[in-house]
Amino acid sequence: MIDGAVSGGLRLKALTKRFGSFTAAESVNLDIRRGEFLTLLGPSGSGKTTLLMMIAGFLDITEGDILLDGMSIAGMPPEKRNFGMVFQGYALFPHMSVRQNIAYPLDVRKRPKAEIEARVDEMLDLVQLQDFGHRLPGQLSGGQQQRVALARALCFAPPVLLLDEPLGALDKKLRVEVQDQLKDIHRRVGTTFIYVTHDQEEALSMSDRIVIMQKGRIEQVGTPEELYQKPRTRFAASFLGKSNFLTKDGALYALRPEKIDIAPKGAGQGPNRVSGTVRAMTYFGSVLKYDVTVPGMDEIEVDADAWRGGAPLAAGAEVDLSWSDAAAVRLERD
Amino acid sequence: MNGSPLRRIGTGWLLVLPFLALVVALFLGPIVNILWLSVTDPEPGLGNYAALVTSDNLVGILWTTIRICVITTAFSVIFGYSIAYAMVHVAQGSRNQMLSLLLVSFWISVLVRTFSWLMLLGRKGLVNETLVNIGIIAEPIEFMRNELGVLIGMVHYMIPYAVLPLLAVMQNIDGRVLSASRSLGATGQQTFWRVYLPLTRPGLVAASLLVFILSLGFYVTPAILGGGKVLMVAEYISVQILVTLRWGTAAMLAALMLFGVLALLFLMSRFMKLSTIFGGAKA
Numbered sequence: 001m002i003d004g005a006v007s008g009g010l011r012l013k014a015l016t017k018r019f020g021s022f023t024a025a026e027s028v029n030l031d032i033r034r035g036e037f038l039t040l041l042g043p044s045g046s047g048k049t050t051l052l053m054m055i056a057g058f059l060d061i062t063e064g065d066i067l068l069d070g071m072s073i074a075g076m077p078p079e080k081r082n083f084g085m086v087f088q089g090y091a092l093f094p095h096m097s098v099r100q101n102i103a104y105p106l107d108v109r110k111r112p113k114a115e116i117e118a119r120v121d122e123m124l125d126l127v128q129l130q131d132f133g134h135r136l137p138g139q140l141s142g143g144q145q146q147r148v149a150l151a152r153a154l155c156f157a158p159p160v161l162l163l164d165e166p167l168g169a170l171d172k173k174l175r176v177e178v179q180d181q182l183k184d185i186h187r188r189v190g191t192t193f194i195y196v197t198h199d200q201e202e203a204l205s206m207s208d209r210i211v212i213m214q215k216g217r218i219e220q221v222g223t224p225e226e227l228y229q230k231p232r233t234r235f236a237a238s239f240l241g242k243s244n245f246l247t248k249d250g251a252l253y254a255l256r257p258e259k260i261d262i263a264p265k266g267a268g269q270g271p272n273r274v275s276g277t278v279r280a281m282t283y284f285g286s287v288l289k290y291d292v293t294v295p296g297m298d299e300i301e302v303d304a305d306a307w308r309g310g311a312p313l314a315a316g317a318e319v320d321l322s323w324s325d326a327a328a329v330r331l332e333r334d
Numbered sequence: 335m336n337g338s339p340l341r342r343i344g345t346g347w348l349l350v351l352p353f354l355a356l357v358v359a360l361f362l363g364p365i366v367n368i369l370w371l372s373v374t375d376p377e378p379g380l381g382n383y384a385a386l387v388t389s390d391n392l393v394g395i396l397w398t399t400i401r402i403c404v405i406t407t408a409f410s411v412i413f414g415y416s417i418a419y420a421m422v423h424v425a426q427g428s429r430n431q432m433l434s435l436l437l438v439s440f441w442i443s444v445l446v447r448t449f450s451w452l453m454l455l456g457r458k459g460l461v462n463e464t465l466v467n468i469g470i471i472a473e474p475i476e477f478m479r480n481e482l483g484v485l486i487g488m489v490h491y492m493i494p495y496a497v498l499p500l501l502a503v504m505q506n507i508d509g510r511v512l513s514a515s516r517s518l519g520a521t522g523q524q525t526f527w528r529v530y531l532p533l534t535r536p537g538l539v540a541a542s543l544l545v546f547i548l549s550l551g552f553y554v555t556p557a558i559l560g561g562g563k564v565l566m567v568a569e570y571i572s573v574q575i576l577v578t579l580r581w582g583t584a585a586m587l588a589a590l591m592l593f594g595v596l597a598l599l600f601l602m603s604r605f606m607k608l609s610t611i612f613g614g615a616k617a
Contacts, residue, residue, distance in 0.1 A: 079518075085513075087513065093515070105518040107528075108518065
């Protein structure tokens with residue numbers, strides 16, 4: 001660890017934000033553990049950014065409270081909270097060099113020059129931009145700018161780092177690379193990361209815990225595996241990964257496409273079995289995706305392993321679908 | 335296809351030729367004429383320019399002009415900055431209202447605005463009468479027929495010109511950059527001095543240049559509000575042409591102002607791209 005992060009546990013108590021008659025966040029209760037990588041995941045308008053801006057201090061709280069290590073920080077201006085923040089689009093200071101950008105938080109705290117220089121060097125090392133200190137932000141690529149924003153936000157060793165869709169502007173390949181770097185930096189600095197995204201893959205691959213949000217409320221909280229394997233609501237099951245929904249004995253079940261076996265008609269085995277017709281097959285390289293029409297049910301999506309699943313079945317083929325009892329997860333509500 | 339690009343350029347020139355001729359004849363021609371007059375009238379040589387060193391009168395006028403222009407520029411830009419800042423930070427509706435008020439002032443003739451000040455600030459004007467009647471002052475304040483009057487009139491006229499370039503720059507500032515500054519621990523004041531002000535620098539330079547250059551040529555306001563006691567270059571030139579008929583001196587002063595402005599632009603271009611100042615694409 002570069003700096004002992006001495007604190008960083010946050011508690012949101014019945015946090016509510018209303019804009020006129022519109023409720024952007026409704027009575028959100030959440031404990032954020034010291035040092036964890038927590039992701040707020042949801043579609044646009046789900047309240048995740050509102051929540052982040054209230055934590056940062058840029059939005060007033062309508063009701064409720066925010067506690068940092070047990071002390072209320074509601075009503076405290078952003079500059080007093082000492083939280084680092086990485087903005088969408090990075091928001092680097094265009095008139096300052098990379099070094100000046102990173103030194104800024106220490107500069108405004110009037111720290112001694114030698115200390116600032118040493119710390120900036122350390123941060124440039126952390127984000128691997130040693131040779132770029134004297135460039136202006138406009139002379140860097142998107143990925144490099146993103147790393148400068150991260151170094152600047154971590155420079156003053158904040159207990160909490162807030163990240164607002166920091167990878168949104170990067171292309172897909174670069175994004176995966178930066179995800180790994182981000183995860184690595186989190187491990188090394190030990191700061192609490194609160195990460196906002198609408199990208200479910202990002203959330204799954206990086207987080208210690210994910211908070212799925214919808215319409216200003218928390219839908220479900222858990223580790224990526226808990227949320228993927230045991231979604232409690234239809235929204236959670238469909239927003240994080242893909243899912244088929246079945247009704248059986250009046251209850252709603254979620255069934256992941258890759259947990260269904262597909263076989264030519266008559267060859268299916270297992271306790272749960274239906275027959276149908278392949279409407280379409282799409283080839284994704286490692287995965288074959290089948291859309292299967294089953295009489296009396298919604299269309300069922302099946303992901304088959306392209307290597308082990310045998311020869312591809314063409315559209316129009318009659319097939320058997322089967323799955324184990326454990327594969328279908330009973331949902332608590334719609 | 336060897337000669338084709340050349341031929342294309344040739345055709346292009348042919349198309350703009352009439353307008354080019356018009357510009358040369360109506361714009362460059364008179365300028366050359368003035369430059370010519372300044373070294374030939376009343377006799378060939380640099381005698382007119384030599385007067386800049388020898389004549390105390392001329393030096394005094396130039397000095398007054400520069401002093402008034404600098405002070406006008408400073409106040410116009412400071413007031414303009416405040417107004418533009420307010421306009422950017424109020425609601426859209428109020429901003430449009432403020433912008434219309436600003437534009438209305440462009441449509442009122444400088445003569446009308448100058449005479450309004452005469453009525454407000456004269457010895458028997460509204461301001462002095464009121465102050466005397468409520469007993470704050472015993473004698474009317476001399477607002478007019480001095481530099482103070484000229485400055486008040488010129489600053490008032492120039493503020494809208496300062497506001498517009500500043501407004502354009504301020505509207506383009508990304509609010510997230512300011513939020514970032516706050517989140518990194520800077521107070522509102524620190525954010526203003528370290529981030530906001532430097533980011534508006536192109537606007538400040540553009541506004542200053544615009545106001546300063548326009549002020550150099552001011553004629554009506556100094557003539558009326560200065561009451562003949564504050565002589566600036568433009569008025570002096572007109573006296574040389576209309577009254578004393580020393581066209582050589584007038585032409586010399588006109589040439590001097592032209593070169594002064596060009597030198598100023600050249601100096602600025604060494605520090606920053608002029609295109610960014612005048613609203614061109616960012617480098």
